[in-house]
Amino acid sequence: MSMRSEKWWRISVKFNRETSFALKRLKSLDILIRNGHIVDGTSNPWFASDVAICDGRICGIGKFSKLPAKETIDADGKVVCPGFIDIHSHPDIALLARPRHEPKIMQGVTTEVFSNCGIGFAPATPESMKILRDAYAPLFGDDTGVAWDWTSVGDYLSRFEKGIATNIAYLIGHAPVRISVMGMAERPATKDELKEMRELVRQGMEDGAFGMSTGFWYVPICYADIEESIALCEVVAEYGGLYTVHMRNYGETVEESINEVLTIAEATGVPVQISHLAAINENKGRSKDYLRIIDEARARGIDIMCDSYPYLAGSTILQAMLPQWAGSGGTEAILSRLKDKQTRAKIIDELSSSQVDWTKAYVCSVKTEGNRNYEGRSFADIATERGATVSELICDLLVEEDLEVCFLVHTGHEPDVQTIMSHPAQMIGSDGLHLSGKMHPRLYGAFARYLGRYARELNVLTLENIIRKMTSLPAQRLGLQDRGILKVGMAADVVIFDPNTVRDLATYDEPRQYPEGIPYVVVNGQIVKRDNEHIGTLAGQVLRKR
Structure with missing residues (x-):
């Protein structure tokens, strides 16, 4: 923390009522977020306010329209909340x-x-x-x-x-x-x-x-x-x-x-x-x-x-579906079992008693190009195409992909x-x-x-x-004392979103889709996402428990 930030931390925390006075002593804010609906992370009802950021910290919550800032964001009609x-x-x-x-x-x-x-x-x-x-x-x-x-x-x-x-x-x-x-x-x-x-x-x-x-x-x-x-x-x-x-x-x-x-x-x-x-x-x-x-x-x-x-749906590695004894010992041992005729038969027999509905289980990712067309398809569908049972398919895929298969299943x-x-x-x-x-x-x-x-x-x-x-609940769980709440003195991790339009676009068919309605993200007082675009800022920190 710089000398300016440390000085301001002392002023703002000790004299919260004098926030406006303390801010006026600064020549310029780094970021001023104006006209937002503040949801502070505590579950308190939202309130209308501006948020001032300087030296990576929240340095004011109030009305600061006359203060100069290096960047001003108009959050009218939008929610401003902790990251x-x-x-x-x-x-x-x-x-x-x-x-x-x-x-x-x-x-x-x-x-x-x-x-x-x-x-x-x-x-x-x-x-x-x-x-x-x-x-x-x-x-x-x-x-x-x-x-x-x-x-x-x-x-x-x-x-x-x-x-x-x-x-x-x-x-x-x-x-x-x-x-x-x-x-x-x-x-x-x-x-x-x-x-x-x-x-x-x-x-x-x-x-x-x-x-x-x-x-x-x-x-x-x-x-x-x-x-x-x-x-x-x-x-x-x-x-x-x-x-x-x-x-x-x-x-x-x-x-x-x-x-x-x-x-x-x-x-x-x-x-x-x-x-x-x-x-x-x-x-x-x-x-x-x-x-x-x-x-x-x-x-x-x-x-x-x-x-x-x-x-x-949940998702994990396919080898986790093997019986415990069959999935032990590391890659070479597992592949050796799957390739051994008698051991494979035993694995298939135990897999056949699984309660998983394989019509609702889908291949997520594979290693080889030859099986790439299986990604996004159900195990039941692939097994039918290959003229195999699902249990046989699981064993075959694990061998063909050197165990590097992930799947998801709707349960x-x-x-x-x-x-x-x-x-x-x-x-x-x-x-x-x-x-x-x-x-x-x-x-x-x-x-x-x-x-x-x-x-x-x-x-x-x-x-x-x-x-x-x-925000505040996971911060409390971890013991992060300076994150999770929008409050003077806290680290300036901030999200601005439109409560009327925010929504996820990622689907099981098209999972690599960014959400809508989240135009700004600030990490440690630096804008990382501006006007719906990631601008490449690497402002994250390695947090360590103290």
Whole structure:
């Protein structure tokens, strides 16, 4: 912070009533946003005001029409609110490869919270990095220009300081910690291994991570017992970090999975976040049961919350659909099983008992040009064309693509989506994957969809409440003390949008469509999106927990 900004911070915070006087002492503002409807992120009703920005901070909220500014934006008829915080994202590699980060900037996201679902790439050793890349690369898209040579969390985060469009907040992935110590071992950790893993988590927290994420559905994290999770979360809790969880099961045993999360939270005192909570498949209508469990836990003093996205489909790597034993051991081991005639037959038999409706499951992305025409088509349709069963198709595609296949499947129910988003302990996360092919539209559209469809069109929640779930609530969850609210002294992450026209345009058929009605995005006091165009500004910061 410059001397001018520091001086102004002291004046504005201590003498909030004298804002106008303090502003007059400045020769010029950097940005003056005039005539806006201020939705400040607290869920308070909007109010009419101007917003003054200088040295990367909000330096005034009031009427300042006579003050000179380097740039003046007329926000008449538009909402001015804090920049959106995506509590659940996956730009781990995409943001290094493509730092302009258009999919998120264009919908108003100014801070990304990433390395979710336990999947990340730091800390790492040269050996574990190879395993991580082999196992999870399909989820993270084109890595052109990425060196992949970091080891610690601090080293990894330093790579983003070369310039990025959004702010970032890092969670330590369970997978890189476990794989660094145990490789792809299919067993619980020993005491010595736990000691090593705890030290890696401690180093990551010292380097500025905001917590840790896990993904009990993914190999090899699925082999972690509750003692391992408790041991690692004890370290996270020491630093006041957050623990986010992709649960073991969102289907038949979902309540047992929620209770596993609660056991970890109760044993350690760590704040926990259930990732992308949803009532899927046969659990239609059961979202109220899940939320009741959360409410009862909170009443007992357990700090548990959740996030969700506004779509009925989910998306991940196809190999995650394999039986646990078949999806273990790394790429070579999995491919060897799929190519072995007897083992393949066993895999096909177990896949055949899946409850997935394959007419509603679609290939998102593949590696080879020969199968590119499958992107966007259902597994049922492709299987019919190839004269195979869906189970056979899955095995064939995984072999043909060296496991690099991602898919999406429609499993959710609209009333449950709305019930979950209406809960006060829910916040908004896109879970967007940066894939080639026809990825899930949530990457390009989640935040605009909340504003347009669920606030304006369906009135599920007020605009003020929706914005709180995108701004101050995730900021509070992370401990970001200077973001998430439009208030004097706060970092100037700001979004301007038209409440009458904002809407998502990304669809399952055409997922790479930017939203409408969001003309301006400001990150740390610098305009990144002006008049509906990304102007290339790389004003994002690496945020570190302190």
